[in-house]
Amino acid sequence: MRSWRDRFYKPALAALMVVLLFGVAGVQKxxxxxxxxxxxxxxxxxxxxxxxxxxxxxxxxxxxxxIANALWVRAVDMQDDGKYFxxxxxxxxxxxxxxxxxxxxxxxxxxxxxxxxxxFNDPRDRWMWVRKGIxxxxxxxxxxxxxxxxxxxxxxxxxxxxxxxNMDDAHMYFKQAWAEEMARVLxxxxxxxxxxxxxxxxxxxxxxxxxxxVYKLDPELMKEVDERYGPLEWRLPETHAxxxxxxxxxxxxxxLMTLRRAVYQSMQTAFHRGHLIERTFExxxxxxxxxxxxxxxxxxxxxxxxxxxxxxxxHRNFLLDAVYFLFTENRQTAAQQWFNYLKEKYPxxxxxxxxxxxxxxxxxxxxxxxxxxxxxxxxxxxxxxxIEGFFRNAFYxxxxxxxxxxxxLTRMAQRIWSHYQARIAGGEKRIGLPxxxxxxxxxxxxxxxxxxxxxxxxxxxxxxxxxxxxxxxAAPVTNAPLSGVEGTNAxxxxxxx
Numbered sequence: 001m002r003s004w005r006d007r008f009y010k011p012a013l014a015a016l017m018v019v020l021l022f023g024v025a026g027v028q029k030x031x032x033x034x035x036x037x038x039x040x041x042x043x044x045x046x047x048x049x050x051x052x053x054x055x056x057x058x059x060x061x062x063x064x065x066x067i068a069n070a071l072w073v074r075a076v077d078m079q080d081d082g083k084y085f086x087x088x089x090x091x092x093x094x095x096x097x098x099x100x101x102x103x104x105x106x107x108x109x110x111x112x113x114x115x116x117x118x119x120f121n122d123p124r125d126r127w128m129w130v131r132k133g134i135x136x137x138x139x140x141x142x143x144x145x146x147x148x149x150x151x152x153x154x155x156x157x158x159x160x161x162x163x164x165x166n167m168d169d170a171h172m173y174f175k176q177a178w179a180e181e182m183a184r185v186l187x188x189x190x191x192x193x194x195x196x197x198x199x200x201x202x203x204x205x206x207x208x209x210x211x212x213x214v215y216k217l218d219p220e221l222m223k224e225v226d227e228r229y230g231p232l233e234w235r236l237p238e239t240h241a242x243x244x245x246x247x248x249x250x251x252x253x254x255x256l257m258t259l260r261r262a263v264y265q266s267m268q269t270a271f272h273r274g275h276l277i278e279r280t281f282e283x284x285x286x287x288x289x290x291x292x293x294x295x296x297x298x299x300x301x302x303x304x305x306x307x308x309x310x311x312x313x314x315h316r317n318f319l320l321d322a323v324y325f326l327f328t329e330n331r332q333t334a335a336q337q338w339f340n341y342l343k344e345k346y347p348x349x350x351x352x353x354x355x356x357x358x359x360x361x362x363x364x365x366x367x368x369x370x371x372x373x374x375x376x377x378x379x380x381x382x383x384x385x386x387i388e389g390f391f392r393n394a395f396y397x398x399x400x401x402x403x404x405x406x407x408x409l410t411r412m413a414q415r416i417w418s419h420y421q422a423r424i425a426g427g428e429k430r431i432g433l434p435x436x437x438x439x440x441x442x443x444x445x446x447x448x449x450x451x452x453x454x455x456x457x458x459x460x461x462x463x464x465x466x467x468x469x470x471x472x473x474a475a476p477v478t479n480a481p482l483s484g485v486e487g488t489n490a491x492x493x494x495x496x497x
Contacts (some may be wrong), residue, residue, distance in 0.1 A: 017378065067097055072104065084115040092242075095140070102148050105141035109133040109154065113162050119198045123173035131175060134158050138216050149255040152248025156241040158264040163237035164269060176281055179235035185210050188278055189233040193223035229267060229292050233276050236283075241266040248262045257304055262297040264311075268318060279400050285325045290338065293318060320370075327367040330408030338364045366417045368411065383420050384439070387413045391443040399462040413440070 075090045091108035094101065113133030117126040137155045145151055163174045185207050186196075196219035199205040211217045225246050226232050232239040245262035250297070252259070271293045273287030297315040301308050319342040323373075326335035342349060343359055350357045353373050358366055371386060394409035417436045424432055433439070448459055448468075462468075 018373070037303060040314055051154070056261035071097070072101075075107075084111050084119070087111055088116075099144035102141075102145055105137060105145070105151060106154050109136045109141070109158070112136065113158055122169035126168070126170045127174055127177050130158070130162055133162075142216075147251050147253070149248055149252040149259060152244055152252065153255075153258045153262060156248070156266070159237040159244065160262060160266050160269070164241065164266075175237060178237060179276065179281070182235040183217070186234055190226075190231055190233045191219075191222075191234060193219050193226070197223065206296070215384040217243070221250075229263070229270075229289065229296070231286075231288055232270060233274050233286065235276055236270070236274060238266040238269040238274065242270070242477065258302060260303060264293075264300050267293045267296045268314070271318070271322070277402070278401060284402075284405070285329075287322075287326060287331065287334075290322050290326070290334075293322075312346075316342075316349055319345070320349065323363065324367055324370050327363060328405075328408045328412055330404050330411060332363075335367075336363050338471075339366065364415060368415050371412070371416055372419075380420075380433060384433060387416050387439055390416070390445050391440050395444060395447055395462055396458075398465045400456050401465075410440075451459070 054450055071090055071094050075087050075094065077092065078084075078087045088108070088111070091104055091111070093106045095108065098104070110133065113130045117129035117133075120126050120129070132249075134155065137158070141148075141151045142155075163171070163178060165171065168174070187207070196208045197205050197209060199208045208219060211219060222234070222243065225243050226234075229242055231349075232242065234240075241261055245259045245266070248259045249256055249263075267289070270286055271289055272285055273283035275284045276282075276291065277284060296314075297311060297318065301311045301315065304311060319338060321343060323335050323339045326338060347355070347359055349359075351369055351373050356369065358369075361369065390409050390413040394406045394413070397403075397409065398406035414436060417433055417439070420433055444466075447454060448463065
């Protein structure tokens with residue numbers, strides 16, 4: 001005969017189970033809210049998937065990883081077959097199934113920005129896919145993986161390489177499209193950060209909101225980055241490479257060396273062409289960040305012992321360029337200071353062609369030697385062309401309001417002329433150069449000639465800077481941007497990077 005305990009034990013357990021289920025149901029909603037608030041929810045509902053996939057996902061629950069693995073194998077096969085467009089939807093499902101699978105975000109973004117974009121000839125279509133790749137990493141990948149170094153590194157690389165380098169035929173379109181977007185939200189290349197951090201007007205509030213919500217840029221961190229590495233031109237892609245690498249350095253704990261390299265490599269690019277000439281959308285060196293670039297090299301050499309010798313080579317070349325650019329742009333005192341630092345830091349530094357130590361040179365001799373390294377020192381005709389090239393570049397910079405560059409380039413032409421004439425006076429049998437003033441006037445006459453096809457706006461701007469009246473037959477002048485002068489944008493030696 002069954003005991004009392006045997007008769008009621010199982011029903012009591014069943015009743016307890018029901019009570020506990022009701023108890024769990026009562027707190028489930030709060031638990032879900034806490035998981036979302038603390039970032040513990042690792043999956044999102046799968047949308048726009050085929051019914052079989054959607055059903056299987058719900059039915060298997062915790063086996064979502066198995067589905068993701070199967071889709072990933074299929075996506076890899078598609079990539080091997082060059083079916084990049086078909087990969088987009090598959091990769092989207094995988095990121096929804098396993099949003100913390102970092103490699104999928106990186107491959108999908110790379111596929112959009114690199115593999116799909118080049119399928120189009122129209123730069124506007126290419127730019128759309130490059131943007132999609134950036135937005136995928138920035139808006140979605142980092143949302144689920146805010147502490148993953150590789151996503152920050154890849155995002156910085158897209159700005160540094162895909163937009164910033166010249167490997168894509170449409171790179172200038174990318175740069176200009178991005179600059180226009182940033183100009184609208186930042187009101188220039190170096191924004192008023194305090195106005196964006198604490199906006200007091202409707203316009204500032206709207207721009208600050210767009211900055212944070214659309215571009216995921218934090219004005220407080222932008223200000224911090226600019227103070228540490230700048231002043232930076234925030235309309236150029238290398239600045240955003242520095243920004244996202246810096247965000248990664250704040251949020252990540254491992255593999256930080258890749259982010260540090262992204263910073264100093266982008267700093268070097270910003271030094272070489274980090275100044276945007278708005279009127280012509282051209283680039284010139286950002287000489288104001290030379291101390292910050294130097295500091296980033298010093299930091300990398302201290303942190304990366306394995307690659308220290310390689311970094312030292314880059315540092316030495318940076319200093320050689322910095323001295324030359326400063327001298328060319330008429331910053332004589334700064335050029336001398338950095339030249340002294342260069343010789344102290346790298347006493348064995350030398351020019352390559354021919355190998356010439358710089359330790360016994362003056363800064364003037366070094367600047368002229370840099371030109372001769374490129375052109376040689378044997379031909380009066382070649383030297384004359386180089387001097388004329390410096391004058392053309394000088395007049396071009398004068399026309400767009402870059403007076404310091406005009407003075408520096410004019411000074412370089414003077415030094416090259418004097419150096420060549422001194423060699424003749426030293427006994428070398430060579431033909432002398434025409435007088436410097438005559439060379440300069442010939443270049444100016446050629447630029448202002450009414451039949452040379454050069455943009456009338458350029459001529460008018462140059463005449464205005466020089467105080468020369470307009471000729472009677474001058475064409476009407478408009479407010480259109482200068483289209484430039486043929487031959488003036490390309491440096492004769494290394495007058496511009």
